[in-house]
Amino acid sequence: xxxxxxxxxxxxxxLCYLLRNHRLIGYVNLGGAVILSIxxxxxxxxxxxSPIGHSGMFNGMFYMDALSGYIMAMVIFLGLASSIYSISYxxxxxxAGLIDIKGLxxxxxxxxxxxxxxxxxxxxxxxxxxxxxxxxxxxVSALLIGLGFTKxxxxxEAAWKYIILCTVGITFALLGIFIAYYASIAIVGTxxxxxxxxxxxxxxxxxxxxxxxxxxxILVGYGTKAGLAPVHxxxxxxxxxxxxxxxxxxxxxxxxxxxxxxxxxxxIVEPSTGSVFTGNLLILFGIISIAISxxxxxxxxxxxxxxxxxxxxxxGIISLGLGIGGPIGIYGALLHILNHALSxxxxxxxxxxxxxxxxxxxxxxxxxxxxxxxxxGILTFIGALSLSGTPPFNIFISEFAILKAAVDKGMWxxxxxxxFFAVIVFYGILSGFGRMLFGRTQNTEDRAQNTDKxxxxxxxxxxxxxxxxxxxxxxxxxxxxxxxxxxxxxIKACINVLGVK
Amino acid sequence: MKNWIxxxxxxxxxxxxxxxxxxxxxxxxxxESCVKAYTLNSWLLSSLIAIVAFMxxxxxxxxxxxxxxxxxxxxxxxxxxxxxxxxxxxxxxxxYISNALSLTISGILVAVVYTxxxxxxxxxxxxxxxxxxxxxxxxxxxxxxxxxxxxxxxxIGLLFMENGLFLAGFSLTFGMPTVIELGVxxxxxxxxxxxxxxxxxxRRAFASADLDKLTxxxx
Numbered sequence: 001x002x003x004x005x006x007x008x009x010x011x012x013x014x015l016c017y018l019l020r021n022h023r024l025i026g027y028v029n030l031g032g033a034v035i036l037s038i039x040x041x042x043x044x045x046x047x048x049x050s051p052i053g054h055s056g057m058f059n060g061m062f063y064m065d066a067l068s069g070y071i072m073a074m075v076i077f078l079g080l081a082s083s084i085y086s087i088s089y090x091x092x093x094x095x096a097g098l099i100d101i102k103g104l105x106x107x108x109x110x111x112x113x114x115x116x117x118x119x120x121x122x123x124x125x126x127x128x129x130x131x132x133x134x135x136x137x138x139x140v141s142a143l144l145i146g147l148g149f150t151k152x153x154x155x156x157e158a159a160w161k162y163i164i165l166c167t168v169g170i171t172f173a174l175l176g177i178f179i180a181y182y183a184s185i186a187i188v189g190t191x192x193x194x195x196x197x198x199x200x201x202x203x204x205x206x207x208x209x210x211x212x213x214x215x216x217x218i219l220v221g222y223g224t225k226a227g228l229a230p231v232h233x234x235x236x237x238x239x240x241x242x243x244x245x246x247x248x249x250x251x252x253x254x255x256x257x258x259x260x261x262x263x264x265x266x267x268i269v270e271p272s273t274g275s276v277f278t279g280n281l282l283i284l285f286g287i288i289s290i291a292i293s294x295x296x297x298x299x300x301x302x303x304x305x306x307x308x309x310x311x312x313x314x315x316g317i318i319s320l321g322l323g324i325g326g327p328i329g330i331y332g333a334l335l336h337i338l339n340h341a342l343s344x345x346x347x348x349x350x351x352x353x354x355x356x357x358x359x360x361x362x363x364x365x366x367x368x369x370x371x372x373x374x375x376x377g378i379l380t381f382i383g384a385l386s387l388s389g390t391p392p393f394n395i396f397i398s399e400f401a402i403l404k405a406a407v408d409k410g411m412w413x414x415x416x417x418x419x420f421f422a423v424i425v426f427y428g429i430l431s432g433f434g435r436m437l438f439g440r441t442q443n444t445e446d447r448a449q450n451t452d453k454x455x456x457x458x459x460x461x462x463x464x465x466x467x468x469x470x471x472x473x474x475x476x477x478x479x480x481x482x483x484x485x486x487x488x489x490x491i492k493a494c495i496n497v498l499g500v501k
Numbered sequence: 502m503k504n505w506i507x508x509x510x511x512x513x514x515x516x517x518x519x520x521x522x523x524x525x526x527x528x529x530x531x532x533e534s535c536v537k538a539y540t541l542n543s544w545l546l547s548s549l550i551a552i553v554a555f556m557x558x559x560x561x562x563x564x565x566x567x568x569x570x571x572x573x574x575x576x577x578x579x580x581x582x583x584x585x586x587x588x589x590x591x592x593x594x595x596x597y598i599s600n601a602l603s604l605t606i607s608g609i610l611v612a613v614v615y616t617x618x619x620x621x622x623x624x625x626x627x628x629x630x631x632x633x634x635x636x637x638x639x640x641x642x643x644x645x646x647x648x649x650x651x652x653x654x655x656x657i658g659l660l661f662m663e664n665g666l667f668l669a670g671f672s673l674t675f676g677m678p679t680v681i682e683l684g685v686x687x688x689x690x691x692x693x694x695x696x697x698x699x700x701x702x703x704r705r706a707f708a709s710a711d712l713d714k715l716t717x718x719x720x
Contacts, residue, residue: 128677132684139691146699153706157715160699164655167692168643171662174685175639178670178677185674194681237718 063125066493173221225258239308244352248345282323289316297428332401543573638665
């Protein structure tokens with residue numbers, strides 16, 4: 001069944017590329033995403049209950065447990081959300097002449113390939129196979145950022161930076177994997193020496209100094225991909241220049257798949273080196289990310305870039321949670337991954353609509369979203385409150401859990417720094433989006449243009465994309481009040497998988 | 502034959518050749534010569550793997566050697582040459598710093614790697630020098646990426662890094678399982694093709710093959 005999950009996006013991608021009618025491509029894209037979610041649900045549920053491997057030809061290559069199921073569920077959910085949102089988004093771009101039918105075919109094909117590569121990351125049992133998948137996500141998403149849309153100079157610049165920086169970073173990660181392989185064949189021999197299932201058993205016996213070196217390379221390598229500062233420079237450019245549904249995927253889940261690699265690797269390294277070494281490095285990277293991003297959030301004038309910096313901040317918080325460790329810290333980090341994967345895509349979806357309506361990504365050019373587009377305004381408001389960590393929204397809960405873990409361990413310096421920068425981020429995000437949401441709408445001349453645009457983007461798919469955003473906002477609110485039992489159970493199973501006591 | 506390899510320390514000679522082709526990148530002025538240096542580097546890498554395969558009698562290393570030759574030694578250089586032709590700038594690599602300075606810095610890099618890896622991880626491989634050389638090649642590749650203006654030279658620097666990485670992996674573990682090695686090479690090939698596409702796009706959109714025009718996005 002795991003192979004079926006991996007095959008569906010590939011088939012969808014091929015179909016999307018072969019078809020010529022833009023409406024039909026949209027339906028195929030949606031159909032592929034829906035079938036994928038239907039097929040995946042039972043597999044993920046069973047993977048969370050007990051780990052599943054794969055026998056037969058790919059023996060030992062693929063493997064799923066609670067943690068991979070958890071991340072895979074997010075990939076599939078966001079894949080579905082993005083394919084629904086893409087239909088109306090691309091229809092608008094097609095009508096505006098920003099993309100032609102060839103670009104459209106390429107876009108949908110690449111979107112599903114992108115989903116495939118991320119699914120491969122979560123389903124890989126082999127460290128190196130996972131590396132291959134992560135590198136493949138870079139290649140595919142760079143094409144999504146830079147190509148397809150004509151006359152976009154800046155997108156090419158962003159894509160170039162993205163692919164060069166991430167490839168260099170990930171090259172170091174491969175070196176780290178080589179070193180880990182070197183450490184593990186000393187104990188088990190070459191057979192399956194890179195498989196999680198194998199490594200988990202022998203983790204305590206691996207040579208600590210070799211593993212320490214491997215961890216540094218892996219953290220720098222995958223950290224580049226996960227957007228941890230100070231190797232984050234590609235992220236704001238790529239996120240702000242990508243088409244909005246792709247920004248949502250990049251920020252909501254791509255960063256998390258890279259971080260998933262770090263989490264897995266940490267659980268292998270920790271038994272031999274002790275948790276202080278890995279924890280301190282993760283905390284250091286986390287604090288630097290939060291600090292740098294908070295300053296940029298404060299002075300940001302472009303709302304898509306503001307959201308991108310906010311992603312860096314949240315990846316920093318996840319890194320902090322993982323670094324502080326202990327059941328509560330890891331619980332907070334895992335919950336934060338989910339919360340961020342809901343709030344950030346919602347905001348990117350909303351910003352895509354705002355951009356289509358106002359034709360600008362500058363904060364100063366956008367005024368009175370709440371009065372001109374009430375539903376979109378409310379959704380944006382919910383997203384902004386959630387991202388800034390305001391209670392009673394979801395992100396507050398996970399940030400609170402991470403803070404509690406830090407207090408329990410007596411890491412007062414971490415608590416102090418985190419709170420200080422969290423306040424800056426709170427002000428930065430709310431003042432930025434406050435200026436956009438409130439205030440008077442534009443003058444009548446602009447209005448006339450806008451009604452013209454709106455008639456283009458109304459219709460069934462426009463409603464469908466609104467619906468998916470409302471669903472995400474509802475999930476944000478629900479998660480703020482109560483964590484449903486099945487999510488709670490899943491996260492606890494993940495903690496078990498990571499071997500934290 | 503095996504005695505012959507040992508007696509003339511062929512492996513050391515080849516790995517030094519790999520280092521020299523990487524260092525030579527600092528002094529080359531024409532893009533075509535850079536591509537040639539990379540081609541030579543890949544052939545040396547492939548032949549090194551083949552010789553070790555012969556010494557150890559391992560079949561999967563022969564495959565690795567052949568695949569390396571095919572992808573890094575033939576396909577990627579062919580592709581690079583086509584791009585160099587398409588962007589129509591065969592002369593002048595245009596480094597940010599002078600050749601003499603960049604050669605000096607590469608020399609210092611090699612020395613630093615040698616001294617710092619002396620007491621580092623102990624490699625029970627086939628040669629004492631290969632790991633140091635491979636790490637040095639990685640750093641020189643990175644250094645070339647930082648100091649050159651042309652988009653295509655950045656790609657070549659990245660490719661040198663990857664050759665160094667392969668050598669490092671090879672000296673540590675005698676290579677990965679074949680399936681994995683194929684996957685990694687495939688990724689690299691795709692990566693280079695896509696970087697090539699972007700190089701041409703940059704040339705078109707910015708009317709220049711230099712990267713110092715790419716400074717609009719910041720902050």
